[in-house]
Amino acid sequence: LAESLKLSISTVSRVLNGKAEEFRISEDTQKRVLKAAQDYRYTPNSLARGLKLDKTDTIGLIIPDIANPFFADIAKRIEQEARSKGYFIILCDSGENQEEEVKLLHLLESRKVDGILIAPVGLRFDHLVELYESGYPVVIIDRYFPAVRLPYITTDNFQGGFDAARHLISNGHKRIACIQGIPGSQPNRDRINGYLEALKKNRIPVEEDLIVGDSFSEENGYVQTRLLFSLKKTPTAIFALSNLISLGIIKAAMEMELKIPEDFSLVSFDEQPYSAYLGTPMTTIEQQKSEIGRLAVNVLLRYIQGGENGNPISIMLKSILNERKSVKKIL
Amino acid sequence: LAESLKLSISTVSRVLNGKAEEFRISEDTQKRVLKAAQDYRYTPNSLARGLKLDKTDTIGLIIPDIANPFFADIAKRIEQEARSKGYFIILCDSGENQEEEVKLLHLLESRKVDGILIAPVGLRFDHLVELYESGYPVVIIDRYFPAVRLPYITTDNFQGGFDAARHLISNGHKRIACIQGIPGSQPNRDRINGYLEALKKNRIPVEEDLIVGDSFSEENGYVQTRLLFSLKKTPTAIFALSNLISLGIIKAAMEMELKIPEDFSLVSFDEQPYSAYLGTPMTTIEQQKSEIGRLAVNVLLRYIQGGENGNPISIMLKSILNERKSVKKIL
DNA sequence: TTGTAAGCGTTATCAC
DNA sequence: GTGATAACGCTTACAA
Numbered sequence: 001l002a003e004s005l006k007l008s009i010s011t012v013s014r015v016l017n018g019k020a021e022e023f024r025i026s027e028d029t030q031k032r033v034l035k036a037a038q039d040y041r042y043t044p045n046s047l048a049r050g051l052k053l054d055k056t057d058t059i060g061l062i063i064p065d066i067a068n069p070f071f072a073d074i075a076k077r078i079e080q081e082a083r084s085k086g087y088f089i090i091l092c093d094s095g096e097n098q099e100e101e102v103k104l105l106h107l108l109e110s111r112k113v114d115g116i117l118i119a120p121v122g123l124r125f126d127h128l129v130e131l132y133e134s135g136y137p138v139v140i141i142d143r144y145f146p147a148v149r150l151p152y153i154t155t156d157n158f159q160g161g162f163d164a165a166r167h168l169i170s171n172g173h174k175r176i177a178c179i180q181g182i183p184g185s186q187p188n189r190d191r192i193n194g195y196l197e198a199l200k201k202n203r204i205p206v207e208e209d210l211i212v213g214d215s216f217s218e219e220n221g222y223v224q225t226r227l228l229f230s231l232k233k234t235p236t237a238i239f240a241l242s243n244l245i246s247l248g249i250i251k252a253a254m255e256m257e258l259k260i261p262e263d264f265s266l267v268s269f270d271e272q273p274y275s276a277y278l279g280t281p282m283t284t285i286e287q288q289k290s291e292i293g294r295l296a297v298n299v300l301l302r303y304i305q306g307g308e309n310g311n312p313i314s315i316m317l318k319s320i321l322n323e324r325k326s327v328k329k330i331l
Numbered sequence: 332l333a334e335s336l337k338l339s340i341s342t343v344s345r346v347l348n349g350k351a352e353e354f355r356i357s358e359d360t361q362k363r364v365l366k367a368a369q370d371y372r373y374t375p376n377s378l379a380r381g382l383k384l385d386k387t388d389t390i391g392l393i394i395p396d397i398a399n400p401f402f403a404d405i406a407k408r409i410e411q412e413a414r415s416k417g418y419f420i421i422l423c424d425s426g427e428n429q430e431e432e433v434k435l436l437h438l439l440e441s442r443k444v445d446g447i448l449i450a451p452v453g454l455r456f457d458h459l460v461e462l463y464e465s466g467y468p469v470v471i472i473d474r475y476f477p478a479v480r481l482p483y484i485t486t487d488n489f490q491g492g493f494d495a496a497r498h499l500i501s502n503g504h505k506r507i508a509c510i511q512g513i514p515g516s517q518p519n520r521d522r523i524n525g526y527l528e529a530l531k532k533n534r535i536p537v538e539e540d541l542i543v544g545d546s547f548s549e550e551n552g553y554v555q556t557r558l559l560f561s562l563k564k565t566p567t568a569i570f571a572l573s574n575l576i577s578l579g580i581i582k583a584a585m586e587m588e589l590k591i592p593e594d595f596s597l598v599s600f601d602e603q604p605y606s607a608y609l610g611t612p613m614t615t616i617e618q619q620k621s622e623i624g625r626l627a628v629n630v631l632l633r634y635i636q637g638g639e640n641g642n643p644i645s646i647m648l649k650s651i652l653n654e655r656k657s658v659k660k661i662l
Numbered sequence: 663t664t665g666t667a668a669g670c671g672t673t674a675t676c677a678c
Numbered sequence: 679g680t681g682a683t684a685a686c687g688c689t690t691a692c693a694a
Contacts, residue, residue: 375671382685382688
C-alpha cells in the first residue's frame, strides 16, 4: 500500500473495499483516498490478497485439446460465465495425456485455484476422486465415471448413440459401422451401448468387425474408413463418434471417390459451424455445449462457496439430432 | 510451512528448492525432509512465493474469440509453449469488445501476471502503448499498429491479400468482390491493400461497390453475399477475408443455388481442418498459426526475463496459398 | 472516525 | 550444516 501520503493504511484498505459505510469513514477522507488511488494508478495486489483471504478468484480448466472446436466452444462459455462471476480461468491443455493431466492437477492445486473444471482423458480416475474427497472443488465435464461419486456435467451419450443408430435403421440401414474414439472412455462406451441397444431393439445382429477405431482423431476416422471399405461386405452407413473422426471419413471417401450418401450414409457426433456446409451437409448428434459450460461453472461455484455436503451434483443433458443430407433411405 | 516436525523451517525450504548442495545439507536431513513432504502431501503455496519473488509464472492471454478455430489453434500452441517453459496461461476472451479488452488488461495487471499476450480488437491502441511504455511485458499477436512502437507477431497480410487477388486474376477474373472484416483494423486494411495492389499491377479498375462488409463473422459473409448477387453486375469471384466469412458465403450460395466454382470462384483467408472437405474444397490463404503462437511466447519471455531495451521485436510471417478447387479459370 | 499490529507462506539475509 | 527473523502487500481484529 503505497499511500501513507496523508492519513494511513487500514483506512485506505477499507475505503477501497467499499467498507466506508460500515466503518463510518468521513466523506472527505473517502474522496481523498479514491483520488490518490486514481492518481497513483494503484492496483491492488491480488497475490497478497489471495494469500490473506485464502482464495484467488481463479478456476483451473483442464481440457484434452483446445484446438478441437467442441472443447473450444465449451471453453468459451466457461470463460464468459466465470468472468461474469468475477473469476479468471487458467487454461490447461492436457493433450489427451493422462499423465499430463495428473501433473496439471497438482500444479493447479499448488497455484491455489479456487476450484477445477476438468474434461478428463484416459480411464483412470483415482486422482480425481482423491482430489474431490480431499474437499477440493472439482467438477467433471464431458465424461463421467459411473459407480464413482464425482460431480459431473455431461451429455447423455447413450441416448445420442441410440438416436443415431435408430435414425440410420429407420432409413433402412442394417450394416452400420461405428468408428469409435477411445474404447474404454465412458462417452465412447455409452455411445456404443446406445448404438447396440438400437440394433437389438430392431433385431439386427451385431457384427463385431464393424465396430472399429481407437481415438477421437481425424486420422483414426481416415484409416478406419479405408479399412472398412476393404472388407468383403462393406457397410451401408457409418456412425462417427466425433467431429474429428467424421472429417477423416470424408477425407477417405474423397480419395476413394465414394459419394455420401449415395455410396454410404453418415451420422456424426458433434455439431460444428461447418457441418451444414460440407460437400454433403451432415446429419449430426449435437451436444449442448454452451449449456455444459454454463452449468459447469455454476455447479463448481456452489462447491467453492461451500455448502454442498450431500451427494455429488450430476447433470446429464439431452443430445439433439440434426437431420441433414448425409443419410440415404435404402431398400 | 507445516513441517516444524523435527528440525525446522528454512532448512526445509532449501531442500525443497534443490539448494541442498549449495548449503551442504546432510544427506540424512534431506531424505527426512523429502519424505515428510511426501507424507504430508505438501504443495508449495505459489501465492506466497509469488508475493515474495515478485513473479507468478503466469502469462495473460487475451483473444477476441476462443471459439474461432483460428484463435483456438494459436491458443493451443501458446499454452503448450508456455507450459513447457514453466508458465501458466490465464485465458481471457474479449468477445471482440474493446472496452472489455481494456478492463481485462487492468485486471490482469492486478493479478500480477508476468506478461501479456494479446490479439487486440478495435482501432484504439493507447492502452497498449501505455502498458508497454510502463515497462510491462506485452506482445501483440495477429494485429499490429503501424507507426506505433509495440512488439508484435503477425502475418504478412498485405502479401496474403496480394496473393489471393493475383491468383484470381491469373485465372481470368476481373470482377473480384472482397468481403472484409472490421474495416479499420490493420489486418483487414493490409489484406485490402494487397488486393488493390494486385488489381493495379494488372490494370484492373477498382469497383468500390465490390468491397463490402464490416465484420469477421459468418453472418457478415452471408449477408454480403446475398447483397452482392443482387447487383446488376455480379462478381465472378469473391475474396473472403476470414474463415467465418467464407462459411457465410457458402451458406448464401447454397440458398441461392449457386455452385462454386461454376457460378463464382472463392478464395478465403484462414486455413481450417475442414477447408479441404467442403462441398468444393476451398482455396485458402493460410497463416502460420503454430509459429505465431511459438514465437509470441518466446518473444514475451525475452521481455519478461529482462534485457530487451532497444526497438520492439516485431515479426511478420509469410502467408501460404493453398490451391484447391474453388477457383475456376474463366475466359 | 482512524491507527496499530498480527499474520497469510514463502525466500533471503545473517548469525551461530 | 542449521536456525531466527524480516519482508513481500494485504485484511482484520483490537485499540484509541
